[in-house]
Amino acid sequence: MHPLLKSCFGLLILGVYWPMNHGKQVIDTHQLDNDWPTYGGNNAGNRYSPLSQINLQNVKNLQPVWTYETGDNKDPNQRGMDIQCQPIVVNGVLYGTSPRMKLFAVEAATGKQLWQFDPFSDPDKRPRFHPLRGVMYWEDRERADARDKRILYTVGSSLYAINALTGKPVESFGKNGEIDLHEGLGDKETLGHDVANLSIRVTTPGVIYKDLLITGSAVNEGGDAPPGYIRAFDVRTGKLAWVFHTIPLPGEYGYETWAKDSYRKLGGANCWAGMVLDEKRGVVYAGTGSPSVDFYGGARPGQNLFANCVIALDAKTGKRIWHFQTVHHDLWDRDIPCPPNLIRVKHKGKMVDAVAQATKDGYVFVFDRDTGKPLFPVEEVRVPTSPALPGEKPWPTQPVPTKPAPFSMQELSEPNITSRTPESRAYVVDRYRNSLKGNKYLPPSQEGSLIFFVGGGAEWGGTAADPDGIFYVNGNNMLWWLKMRENQQANNTVAMTQGSRLFNTNCSVCHGLEGKGSGNATANSAQAYPDLTNVGKRLTKEQIATILETGRGRMPSFGHLSKDDREAIINFLTNLEAKPASSTVVDIHSSVVTAPVTKGADFPYMPPYLNNGNTQFRDQDNYPAIQPPWGTLNAINLNTGEYLWKVPLGEYPELAKKGMTNTGTENHGGPIVTAGGLLFIAATYDEKLRAFDRKTGKIVWEYKLPAGGFATPITYMVDGKQYVAIACGGTRYGLKSGGSYVAFALP
Known part of the structure; x- marks a missing residue:
């Protein structure tokens, strides 16, 4: 039937x-x-x-x-x-x-x-763990009696096709049921560097249109991020069908919104949060994240299309139909964090096919599905462009929808600070009075800012909608501490050992400049990222090696690093390697450098300023620093x-x-x-x-x-x-x- x-x-x-x-x-x-x-x-x-x-x-x-x-x-x-x-x-x-x-x-x-498939059952395949939010199903509908039913899902850089009836790999797909997701990202001739060893994975499943599997990807957000192109693969064979360049190549629409040859040194602008499909129209709708590197955009002056965009693509060809950018020249890591939602609403007396997109900063944009025109007016509001870091050119305006009102707190003021206890209020007020605050578009600075929306607002869990046009979204009101400092490594102002360089490159984004984690641990509430300063006393070198290679809990695998590089990080963490000449730990946000950096080379890009890690600001008892909710x-x-x-x-x-x-x-x-x-x-x-x-x-x-x-x-x-x-x-x-x-x- x-x-x-x-x-x-x-x-x-x-x-x-x-x-x-x-x-x-x-x-x-x-x-x-x-x-x-x-x-x-x-x-x-x-x-x-x-x-x-x-x-x-x-x-x-x-x-x-x-x-x-x-x-x-x-x-x-x-x-x-x-x-x-x-x-x-x-x-x-x-x-x-x-x-x-x-x-x-x-x-x-x-x-x-009924069955279970283990991608690491082969002892030659070491585990590579990362967030995984779903799988895809496809069946051959050309034959009514066909038993070709497949589950498609990703593990690391591998996309698998598994027989839905047996749990066995589909041998006709790629190589024995597996394809490499580095395909279609470009080659050394085009990009000026090889992408084969760069980190890429898919955390949120794509969509299937007829016999095409259309997918985004999750990539690093630092100086070695591969481009976040949206791609389609033949669901039967695994062959690449089309590529949409989210960072335009020369001659393509949007190329002028970057510096010349930005595509050769920068990555990101990736659809990591998922996409949706209007099968009748043959259109796929996707949201993209920020370009690399987070929090500093001196190497990418301009609006930076198609980062931070809602994009409508022809599902058959990958050609752009329309786009809308929700953040110009993103300096705050304000990715589109969840898939769009295709709904129907009554607008000016008529029923309209629409697409609604929730954002990290608590906005909901609503567009006509065919034209991309906002259903509620969107104003280009002037925002602060100073104080900005040297070399930075913040975009002077940002789009703000007039409706609906934001669902998350927008700006911090002293009345918003926690009053849970007198001690917690005093603790937070002290930081508040010694930090930059106010407009949420304040450019990142060396003075340090208290801001919202490094995390949502909206998160990756997605939104819901019912047939009456009611849109449901859960949101967060969490405060973050963002402080930039000079990248001494990039500017050759400090000598660094291999282990300390790799730690700063890969680990300090979450664990902080000195490896002390973020937040304040208590008996009732563990901090978001643990303190690593005494990890050598808690774990053996072998245990640390396993965690680095496979990932655990919230930490993804760093198995794409070479064994020698992982050993250098372990030696640094366990104090078996000498400290760098400066006691300051230099942060390089989420970048992975697996080869010596050549001064002046395009890739990996070494920004002159770096952030202090993903540091959520809470009170001394590790409760949120603001008033509830x-x-x-x-x-x-x-x-x-x-x-x-x-x-x-x-x-x-x-x-x-x-x-x-x-x-x-x-x-x-x-x-x-x-x-x-x-x-x-x-x-x-x-x-x-x-x-x-x-x-x-x-x-x-x-x-x-x-x-x-x-x-x-x-x-x-x-x-x-x-x-x-x-x-x-x-x-x-x-x-x-x-x-x-x-x-x-x-x-």
Whole structure:
């Protein structure tokens, strides 16, 4: 039976009436299915389900019905990443990934394992861990009886095609089921350097249009970042089909928005957060991140297209249809952090096919899907261009939508500072009064700034939308401390050993200039990035080597570094190698240098100024430095641009016991909404999965998960029974790790 007919038949059995016209905004016909067949639920990325068996009246009875243990993260010496995967369900089978990058298939009704694929079962393949947020499904629809059904997912720089029925690699795809994602990024003749050994991975799955797999990538954000081109591969053979240059080559549209030959020395401008597809139009919509290097753009004067853009591409050819840049000449790492969302809204009395994009700095841009014209006016607002670092040319204006209002805090003022205790307020006020603050577009400086949006705002968990044009987004209000300083290595002002150079190149972006981590650890709340100054006393050299090579928890693999380079870092960390001539640790943001740097060479680019690492600013007890809410859940009517409701999301259990409730917490993972009137989301520090009334924002059910659910849930139906499932990977915020998936249903 055709999937659409099957879906309609199932809905008739359930007594569900789906109004295709009559003023309701139809989202996507794939949504009529009882499955959850793609990342985001459907090609449009709505994260909406028409299922209503679980609803406002009975959700209080929801209970766990099965748990699937992946087997990972049980041995503290064999941990992988947290689980950020939103699984998919096709024909009653759930496909997902484990903390150690294994792909699995289980019965969606029982959690019984059908098969598991381990990309590192070959002893010659060492693990390479990184965040992995989903997988893709494709089947051969040219033959009704075909058994060619594939799951496609990425591990490191490898894209795998796995038989969905057996869990075996599809030998006709690439080389024995695997292709190298360095393909299509350019060669030495074009770029002036080789890309084969540069770090690239895919953290969020792409989309499949007919027989094309279209994907972005995650790359480093420092001086050795490869270009973040969007590419399409033949889903049958793995052959490269087309490439869209997000950093234009000479003669291409947008080349003039960079310095001459920027494409030879800079990278990034990559779609790491995912994309969506309008299958009827044959158009793919993607959002891109910032160009390298973060926080200093002296080598790239101009607007820098197509970094920080929402882009519409012809899915068949990769040709640009339209674009809109949300940040010009990004100096603040304000990537587009989640996929766009294809919705229908009523605008000026007419129904309009639209695309909505949430941003790291709390904006929601809404565009006409065909033209890219904003549905609500966007103003080019003048912003500060000084004080700027020498060589920097900040762009004088930035786009600001007039509607909707921002869903996250925009600027810091003294009344916004925490008053949790007199001591915490005094601690934060002291830093506040000795830092730059104010306009969120203040250029990075050597004086140091307190800013929002190094992290979201919106995060990678994505947004949801229902057929009424209501848009749901969770957001963070977290403060960051950004301080720039001269790159002594680039300017040859300090001698550095190999180990210290590599540490600064690869590790200080997260662990800080002196390896002391970020935040302030307490018994109740571990800091975001651990202190490494005494790591040699806590771990053996062999244990450190394993973590560097494979990754663990939030830390990705650095297996792309040579063994000698990893050993040099270990020697530096364990104080077995002499300190550099200067005691100052020089930070090079997320750059990976695997060969001696030649002065004057285009690549890797060595910026003259560097940041102090990803340093979140909290009080001395490691709680957020501002007044709550620290995390929110928002419902916005995109027909009008007005808020339907805004509520805190999550709380700290230890503060709640003291009477400080409903604070919200930092949150990672997104929402889904259903025809049953519900919104489901986990994402928070308190490790709970919650159901909200989608019309009011009231919590109507919650459940403490076995480990934090820092992923986006799904819902689906098998044999007439509706389920809600989520990955429980933990690890984030210093919480316990986990390796399971849990499904819920009504008794």
